[in-house]
Amino acid sequence: xxxxxxxxxxxxxxxxxxxxxxxxxxxxxxxxxxxxxxxxxxxxxxxxxxxxxxxxxxxxxxxxxxxxxxxxxxxxxxxxxxxxxxxxxxxxxxxxxxxxxxxxxxxxxxxxxxxxxxxxxxxxxxxxxxxxxxxxxxxxxxxxxxxxxxxxxxxxxxxxxxxxxxxxxxxxxxxxxxxxxxxxxxxxxxxxxxxxxxxxxxxxxxxxxxxxxxxxxxxxxxx
Amino acid sequence: xxxxxxxxxxxxxxxxxxxxxxxxxxxxxxxxxxxxxxxxxxxxxxxxxxxxxxxxxxxxxxxxxxxxxxxxxxxxxxxxxxxxxxxxxxxxxxxxxxxxxxxxxxxxxxxxxxxxxxxxxxxxxxxxxxxxxxxxxxxxxxxxxxxxxxxxxxxxxxxxxxxxxxxxxxxxxxxxxxxxxxxxxxxxxxxxxxxxxxxxxxxxxxxxxxxxxxxxx
Amino acid sequence: xxxxxxxxxxxxxxxxxxxxxxxxxxxxxxxxxxxxxxxxxxxxxxxxxxxxxxxxxxxxxxxxxxxxxxxxxxxxxxxxxxxxxxxxxxxxxxxxxxxxxxxxxxxxxxxxxxxxxxxxxxxxxxxxxxxxxxxxxxxxxxxxxxxxxxxxxxxxxxxxxxxxxxxxxxxxxxxxxxxxxxxxxxxxxxxxxxxxxxxxxxxxxxxxxxxxxxxxxxxxxxxxxxxxxxxxxxxxxxxxxxxxxxxxxx
Numbered sequence: 007x008x009x010x011x012x013x014x015x016x017x018x019x020x021x022x023x024x025x026x027x028x029x030x031x032x033x034x035x036x037x038x039x040x041x042x043x044x045x046x047x048x049x050x051x052x053x054x055x056x057x058x059x060x061x062x063x064x065x066x067x068x069x070x071x072x073x074x075x076x077x078x079x080x081x082x083x084x085x086x087x088x089x090x091x092x093x094x095x096x097x098x099x100x101x102x103x104x105x106x107x108x109x110x111x112x113x114x115x116x117x118x119x120x121x122x123x124x125x126x127x128x129x130x131x132x133x134x135x136x137x138x139x140x141x142x143x144x145x146x147x148x149x150x151x152x153x154x155x156x157x158x159x160x161x162x163x164x165x166x167x168x169x170x171x172x173x174x175x176x177x178x179x180x181x182x183x184x185x186x187x188x189x190x191x192x193x194x195x196x197x198x199x200x201x202x203x204x205x206x207x208x209x210x211x212x213x214x215x216x217x218x219x220x221x222x223x224x225x226x227x228x229x
Numbered sequence: 230x231x232x233x234x235x236x237x238x239x240x241x242x243x244x245x246x247x248x249x250x251x252x253x254x255x256x257x258x259x260x261x262x263x264x265x266x267x268x269x270x271x272x273x274x275x276x277x278x279x280x281x282x283x284x285x286x287x288x289x290x291x292x293x294x295x296x297x298x299x300x301x302x303x304x305x306x307x308x309x310x311x312x313x314x315x316x317x318x319x320x321x322x323x324x325x326x327x328x329x330x331x332x333x334x335x336x337x338x339x340x341x342x343x344x345x346x347x348x349x350x351x352x353x354x355x356x357x358x359x360x361x362x363x364x365x366x367x368x369x370x371x372x373x374x375x376x377x378x379x380x381x382x383x384x385x386x387x388x389x390x391x392x393x394x395x396x397x398x399x400x401x402x403x404x405x406x407x408x409x410x411x412x413x414x415x416x417x418x419x420x421x422x423x424x425x426x427x428x429x430x431x432x433x434x435x436x437x438x439x440x441x442x443x444x445x446x
Numbered sequence: 447x448x449x450x451x452x453x454x455x456x457x458x459x460x461x462x463x464x465x466x467x468x469x470x471x472x473x474x475x476x477x478x479x480x481x482x483x484x485x486x487x488x489x490x491x492x493x494x495x496x497x498x499x500x501x502x503x504x505x506x507x508x509x510x511x512x513x514x515x516x517x518x519x520x521x522x523x524x525x526x527x528x529x530x531x532x533x534x535x536x537x538x539x540x541x542x543x544x545x546x547x548x549x550x551x552x553x554x555x556x557x558x559x560x561x562x563x564x565x566x567x568x569x570x571x572x573x574x575x576x577x578x579x580x581x582x583x584x585x586x587x588x589x590x591x592x593x594x595x596x597x598x599x600x601x602x603x604x605x606x607x608x609x610x611x612x613x614x615x616x617x618x619x620x621x622x623x624x625x626x627x628x629x630x631x632x633x634x635x636x637x638x639x640x641x642x643x644x645x646x647x648x649x650x651x652x653x654x655x656x657x658x659x660x661x662x663x664x665x666x667x668x669x670x671x672x673x674x675x676x677x678x679x680x681x682x683x684x685x686x687x688x689x690x691x692x693x694x695x696x
Contacts, residue, residue, distance in 0.1 A: 069426045071390035074401055078418035081408060085415060122539040125496050126602075129537040130609065131529040136560035144547045159293070166295035170394050177297055190306035198294045198302075205293035 016183055016193060023179030024200040030168065030175060031161035034097055038104030038161075045109040050116070060109070067106035072167050075099050080171040096168040103164060107157050115150030116142075148219070155212030159205045166201075176200055240407060247403030248424055254321055254399060255386040255432075261325040262385060263378070266332030270370070271362060273337065284333065291330040296388050299323040304395040320392035328385045332374075335381060339373035340366070372443050379436030383429050390425075400424060447471050448613060448644065453492060453502035462488050463499065464668035470613070473642035477655035479679075480665035481691060486648045489665065490615050493646065494535050495528060506534060506612065533561055536606025537615045541622040543602035544590040550577060551586040554605045562609065569608075576604040580634050596627030600634055613644035621650060652695055656680055664688045 045063070048056035067075070076099045083090055083098075090098075119142075127141045169178035180197040184190050273284045291299070300323040307314060314322075347369075351361040371378070393402035404417040411417075453466040462485045470476050478486040491497040493504060495512045504511045511531050513520045522528070544553045551573045559569035577586050580600040590598050599619050606614055616635070620628045632654055638645070639658060649655050655662055656676040663673040664685065672685040683689050 066422070066426065069429045070422045071387040071401065071425060073390045073393070074404070074418055074422050074425060077401070077405065077408075078415050078422065081418065082415040120542040122542040123545065125491075125537065125539060126543055126545070126605075128496060129494055129532055129535065130557040130605075131531075131533040131561040132557070133529065133560060140548075140556065140560065141545055145545070148547060163295040166297045167391070169297070170391075177295065177301075180298075181301065184301075184305055188309065190302065190309055194298055194302045194306070198290075198298050201294040201298065202290065206289070209293075 012187075016187075016189075017196060019179055019183065020176060020193070020196050020200055023174070023176035023197075024204065027162060027165045027175040027177075027201075028204055030096060030100065030165045030173070031158070034100030034104050034165075035108075035158055035161045037097070037101040038108050041101060041105030042108035042112050045105065046112060046116075049109065049113050064106045064110060067103055068110075072099070072103055072164055073170060075103060076167055076171050092168070092172045096165075096171060096173040099168070100161065100164060104157060104161055107160065108154065111150045111153040111157060112146060114153060115146040115148075118149040119145050151212070151216055151219070155209060155216075158208050158212065162201065162204050162208065243403050243407060244400070244420060244424065247398065247400035247421075248428065250317075250398055251386070251389050251400040251425075252428060254317060254324075254389050254392065254397070255382070255428075258321045258324045258328070258389070259382045259385055261321070262328035262332055262381075265325055265329030266336055267367060269329060269333035270336045270340065273333070274340075274362070274366075275358060288330045288334055291327050296323065296327050297391055297394065299327055300391060300395060316395045317392065317397045320389075320395055320397050324385055324388055324392075328381060328388075331381050331384075332378065335374045335377045336370050338377070339370045342373055343369050375436060375440045375443070379433060379440075382436065383432055386429060386432060387425070447474075447507060448493070448646075449503070449505040450489075450493065451503045451505075453489065453499055453504070455488060455492060455497065455499040462668055463492065463502075466502070466665075466668070466670055468663060468670055468673070470644050470646060471660075473644060474660045475639070475645040475647065475658055477647045477649055477659040477662045477676075478665055479649065479652065479655060479662060479691075484665045485668045486665045487617055490537075490617050490646060490648050494532060494537055494615055496537075498522065506531075529561070533557070533609050534612045535615055536609055536611035536613070538599065538602045538606050538617065538619050540618045541595070541598075544598055544605070546590050549587050549589055550582065550593070550601045550604075553590070553601060554608050557605065557609045572608055573604070576608055577601065579607075579637075580604045581630070594627060595623045596630045599623065599631045603631075603634055607638075611643070613646065614638070616645065616647045616649075618648050618650065620654075650695075652680060652692075664691070666691075 045060060048060040051057055051060075076096065079099050079102075080092065080095045083095055123141070123145060127137055132141065165175055166177040169175060169181065172178070176197055180193050183193045187193070269284050269287070272280045274280075276283065300320055303323050304316060304319040307319060343366075347365055348361060351365045356365070389399055390401040392399055393405060396402070400421055404421040407413075407417040408415070448468075448470040450466055450468040453463050454461070455463040466485075466489055468476070468489075478489065480486050488497060492499045512523060512528065514523050523531070544550070545556070548556065551570060554573035554576055555566075555569035558564040558572055559566060564572065574583070574586055577583060580603055582597060582600055582604070585593060585597060585601075590601070593601065602619075603614075620631050623631065628651075632651075635645075635647075635654075635658060645658075647655065647659070659676050661673060662676050662679040663670050664679060664683075665671065666685070666687050672679060672683060672688050679688070680692065683692060
């Protein structure tokens with residue numbers, strides 16, 4: 007870094023990139039959560055076919071690198087006559103990836119609920135809506151919160167892979183600057199700093215939320 | 230679309246080449262990462278308060294940044310300080326540094342789960358710290374860690390695909406090249422996805438067998 | 447009154463209930479005793495239809511529960527009917543009864559408010575009275591995590607009673623408690639005896655069973671091997687496996 011103005015402009019550019027990464031992660035996590043909730047239907051379906059479809063989906067998404075999924079979708083969309091550009095492709099990729107991860111988190115949460123809680127809810131003869139709203143949803147949140155926070159952190163890290171399919175975010179911005187200035191260590195160091203703040207911040211925030219909920223008997227323990 | 234046999238003839242070798250590289254890089258990096266993770270555990274155990282804090286800082290740093298960042302730092306940065314290494318070594322080193330951090334955490338969890346009475350017995354028969362670590366501590370830590378270790382190695386395997394961004398000729402790189410050469414849109418990536426799934430399966434089976442093998446004393 | 451006739455259930459290939467016949471009269475307390483794995487908990491769960499069963503009938507006050515005779519084989523009753531039938535029974539389990547994210551009052555008021563349609567005020571009023579009755583008036587706004595095991599079980603009993611059930615099903619409700627907490631729970635059960643509510647109690651606590659039961663049924667190998675008054679069952683058993691069981695329990 008040769009001068010103060012250059013330093014400031016670099017930091018500003020990286021900060022904008024970080025915001026884009028954060029936005030990508032947040033949007034994909036939100037969409038992925040919706041997808042994951044929808045996936046709970048086949049996951050717990052009485053029909054064997056539904057359950058198998060779910061398991062195959064999760065197996066494929068978790069067994070292949072995110073980059074391969076990104077490249078596949080990035081190249082497949084134009085081939086199917088969908089000109090969406092890298093940005094939308096990137097969000098689609100992350101949504102599918104995070105959706106599978108979050109589905110497993112939610113499924114784990116459901117399975118972690120002790121059986122007598124289900125039995126109690128059934129014995130009270132609660133109608134389905136009240137059951138879901140007052141009993142099941144709070145309990146699932148309670149038991150899946152730590153793992154969900156982990157996935158949020160993974161979302162930010164996964165967004166960096168999108169730089170390879172030309173999505174402009176923090177890693178892409180850092181590479182751009184390096185190609186111009188060759189200030190590898192300082193620029194990537196700064197980028198690492200931004201990522202660290204985001205990921206560490208999400209983790210701390212998650213722990214605070216858990217602590218708050220634990221006071222009301224809401225959250226479970228965290229190892 | 231070429232017929233299957235012709236396809237196999239023409240592109241098979243290319244995929245195999247990539248597959249081979251991916252498997253080799255993953256294996257070597259996994260072994261090195263386990264060694265590095267062991268070293269980190271040793272520093273944590275023997276290094277007193279500052280050793281523990283140093284390892285903690287290291288682990289926290291590497292857990293909260295995407296793995297592409299260390300890959301780029303080493304690949305683009307080392308030549309600038311006079312270390313001109315092949316791309317695969319740069320990438321592999323980054324993978325080792327990152328996964329070593331996670332593995333040291335896995336080992337730490339396993340270590341805390343082991344009955345510490347053993348370490349006292351070892352000390353009482355006069356074993357040095359180093360010997361205790363080598364013969365008593367680490368074997369047990371590894372056995373306890375096998376399932377989590379298996380998971381981590383699978384993650385490492387998938388991360389090798391990122392090395393394609395620094396021109397390492399592994400599986401994903403070959404898929405990109407084939408896509409450009411043949412103009413086929415995405416078929417190459419489907420094939421590659423299947424190959425990764427197969428490779429992951431092989432690693433998981435291997436770890437499963439290892440887990441069962443060590444359970445019979 | 448409850449009539450169980452010819453109840454059979456297998457888990458896969460393993461038969462657990464091989465033909466249970468049991469009658470619980472109005473206001474009667476029947477205890478179920480037996481070795482672990484003999485099927486007494488499964489029986490209780492079948493009575494409340496927490497488990498489906500393969501054959502047999504359960505009737506409450508003459509009405510057939512849980513299944514409807516359809517053309518050919520019988521089918522389970524529709525969901526809404528099952529829910530209504532369940533409201534006539536109150537169940538208390540060994541542990542993890544209460545929902546951890548709700549206060550004691552909310553736990554107790556939940557059923558009356560959402561299953562029986564009481565207003566929030568009425569449901570909470572009912573809840574407060576019942577919590578007072580089980581001696582926990584001070585704790586109505588406490589969360590389960592802040593209550594001892596014995597207190598949690600007492601709240602669970604209040605919650606079961608809040609539904610005004612015809613029968614209480616109690617599944618080893620003191621087995622998971624530290625010994626010094628057992629007494630407070632047993633006291634609450636004793637206090638219910640005057641209300642003449644039907645109770646089916648699965649328990650290991652033979653002394654307590656002797657005290658509160660009108661009859662005790664010894665379940666062995668999926669059948670009711672012997673049933674009778676506490677004095678007969680505990681002091682002068684006929685069944686040989688029951689004799690072994692009692693000897694081991696001393």
